[in-house]
Amino acid sequence: MLDNMPRGTICIEDIEMGMTRHLRKVVTDQDIEMFAEVSTDRNPVHLDDAYAQDTIFEGRIAHGMLTAGLISAVIGEQLPGHGTVYLGQSLKFLAPVRPGDMVYAEVKVTDIDPAKRRVTLETHCSVDGKKVVIGEAKVLAPSRKFD
Numbered sequence: 001m002l003d004n005m006p007r008g009t010i011c012i013e014d015i016e017m018g019m020t021r022h023l024r025k026v027v028t029d030q031d032i033e034m035f036a037e038v039s040t041d042r043n044p045v046h047l048d049d050a051y052a053q054d055t056i057f058e059g060r061i062a063h064g065m066l067t068a069g070l071i072s073a074v075i076g077e078q079l080p081g082h083g084t085v086y087l088g089q090s091l092k093f094l095a096p097v098r099p100g101d102m103v104y105a106e107v108k109v110t111d112i113d114p115a116k117r118r119v120t121l122e123t124h125c126s127v128d129g130k131k132v133v134i135g136e137a138k139v140l141a142p143s144r145k146f147d
């Protein structure tokens with residue numbers, strides 16, 4: 001299940017401080033299995049119920065980078081959107097995401113360097129209002145001048 005805001009591109013000339021975009025997505029067992037496959041990260045804490053039950057999480061959890069990928073999706077699809085180049089991303093994983101959790105991923109513009117087309121975004125993911133991932137992204141935004 002995916003609930004996105006409108007997709008597209010917001011060029012550097014139209015980006016404003018404080019602008020936000022978000023998406024919501026339920027992280028499913030299938031998502032976790034597919035992520036394990038494409039990333040080759042088959043850590044049993046993600047895939048094996050019995051193993052995961054004996055960890056501090058007491059059950060299977062999603063890969064952190066799968067959840068963080070939803071931040072990339074908001075950046076690449078919405079703000080700034082298509083044409084954006086990801087330059088960097090810091091991440092802190094504060095709480096686990098479990099299969100079936102609805103993840104809310106949001107990005108917010110905190111700095112703009114129009115001359116260099118650089119934008120800094122505060123990024124976070126939450127589940128039921130609790131932050132599970134926080135961080136900061138730096139991106140190169142598209143410009144109308146290069147259309």
Ligand SMILES: C/C=C/C(=O)SCCNC(=O)CCNC(=O)[C@H](O)C(C)(C)COP(=O)(O)OP(=O)(O)OC[C@H]1O[C@@H](n2cnc3c(N)ncnc32)[C@H](O)[C@@H]1OP(=O)(O)O
Nearest residue numbers: 043045056061062063064065091092093094095096097132
């Ligand atoms: C190889 C790949 C594997 C994966 O992908 S695993 C999946 C991704 N990771 C997760 O899902 C982990 C999510 N995080 C958590 O569940 C929790 O987080 C922990 C269980 C790791 C720790 O929780 P708790 O024992 O309750 O500690 P606290 O009371 O929340 O925090 C204690 C201190 O540790 C700092 N801290 C907590 N998490 C992080 C972090 N991710 N990065 C940096 N610092 C962190 C806090 O601020 C605090 O600090 P102060 O004692 O000074 O107040």
